[in-house]
Amino acid sequence: MSPPGALGTITRARKSDGAGKLVSLLSPLVAVLAAFLVGGLVVAAIGESPLRFYSVLFRGAFGSVDGIGLVLFNATPLIFAGLAVAFAFRSGLFNIGGEGQLYIGSFVCAWAALKMPGAPAVLLIPVLILASAAGGALWAAIPGYLKARFGVHEVINTIMMNFIAVALTGYLVVEIFKEPGQMTPQTAVIPVAGELPRLAGFFQSIAVPLPNANPLNASFLIALVAVWLAWFILYRTTLGYEIRAVGHNTSAAEYAGINVRRTLVMAMLLSGAFAGLVATNEIMGFRHRFLDNFSSGIGFMGIAVALLGRNSPLGVLFAALLFGVLNTGALEVDIFTDVPRELILVVQAVTIILVVVGNEIVRRRLAGGAQKRRPSKEGLEAS
């Protein structure tokens, strides 16, 4: 991912760029194919046809414009969650608090929208996007600060912050912001001016028959911008350089005059902001209200997405799309075949494991015998 040049040398000092690019492109591909092979064996082992399994899965994801729209829709929150993990990882921090950050971001987004009933869309939409990012950023900044100031391990704190976020938003939505007269623990609907448009209309206008009911919305475009933004910050700004430098060698970075504490807090802030942007899909684009417990683990899937994507922004995009395909196809398999839902989860998990393991094996094989078999710096980063 890193462009050749002075900044790029930090991440790929060891390899010639051409071979490196080829390897980093090929290895996940081979690994994904291997994972599908194993998945097929598992399906065969329980007496179902792997061919039918995969044909239903891929028909669900690619068999119709609707399916492709669903893939992009399912990938959208995973892009944000994956970027959050990948971004913090570049500074050497393991932010597994994406789940909590996206809950807080989403709640702040819904709350802000409900507080501004009369605002026009031109004002409300940017404000809500910022509110989502700010909510997530704030929640991530707390463990970031604790890490920078006191050296408290961020893994423990981000996990704990997840529990607090889920409980806090649950309390708020049940006790204070619940829509009156309803059982469902959810807020009232946000003003129409705060809604992001669905993309069906646009696609129909260019003769792509995406059905109106398809939930794909403009949040996907925001996700694409976020991918670019993450890349831009990491590789085109001083802050990004500092973040990567701290992630590589904290002592060296400090010796070079980088303010490590400030850099760590900034990395967590931005990481949390990416997680918070999940709200643009959930609140502004899809449900138009905050529902208690809506996420079902998007923040944690973000970890897998970041690993698959080797912590690079573009890699995260592709990894999230792969998960989008699996999730979309999984529903189809669940409804239309006798393969039990648990097995789909097994296939998904095997895919993750194999891609992560296989990624590393293939990378080393392709890299050839020039390098001894010891984990490279990049290998550690990816696994």
Place this chain on the structure above:
Amino acid sequence: MRKLTLLVLPLVLLSLVGAGCRQSTPSQGTDAFKVGMVFDVGGKGDKSFNDSAYRGLLRIADDFEIEHTEFEPGQDADRETGLRKLAQAGFDVIIGVGFLFSDSMRSVSADYPDVRFACVDFDVRQDEVLPDNLAGLVFREEEGSFLVGVVAGLKSETGRVGFIGGMDVPLIHRFEAGFIAGAKHANPAVSVTVGYAGSTPQAFADPAKGKELAMLQYGRGVDIIYHASGNTGIGVIEAARETGNFAIGVDSNQNYMAPGHVLTSMVKRVDNAVYAVILAAYENRFEGGLREFGLAEDGVSYAMDDYNAGLISDAIVEAVEAAKAGIIAQEIDVPRE
């Protein structure tokens, strides 16, 4: 390659172990009447709410020529997408189990006017009019609760009975109100202690909390506790067994869970409601709108079986039957909150 084999083999073996637990469902027929069912969180096998709905589906599939498919949404957004997929695939009736489907049901039923939808425990809005192809199945839980309240009022020796709810929401308040009214109906001097396990969905899945609340109440002289708290109630029943007191089960018949200590159960016949709504569609007399299931419709009842036969005297049964008749004849007014 050997490494790959080593990797694959345990997986294959593991999956073979898990292979036994699934019966096969429908073949691809075009003319057959097709019913799709989408479960709530917890899904098939929860021994309570979802399973009750599934029993209804299996029963009618046995009685008539009906094909069926069920699934449990993996991620939250799949609720609506799944309903749409079923509608597109030409299902005749689509049933959502649980109030979380209410919003999705509203939007999907509007897009597919030819498909009939039903939602169990539909979360109806004030003055909402449902479309012709959407039936909201709701239960008058307060009526069944009234009956078990009568049992508790007559059976209690200390004159103190208790109620433990799961999540503190209007749905559960109905259970509480009916129970209190029933107990007072049978014995005006009875006192009722009320507790709730929490205010999030987690409150339905916390047996430790249930036991704690029950122990407190039993310690204060309460000798019968009615729980409306899902899994949390397992703790209540456990406490009844440990302290030698009585508990009253809910939703499914829970009398068997601690024989001698579960007085009776307020049974919510989700299976009957599901059966009835599918049958109506099958016979082409489906009607949209809110469908209430109370005592008169056999939607709620109290459970009598071998496990509690010795606990409830004929006099109590008579009193309960009298109350039941009174409610059906609308001579007894049961409060909803």
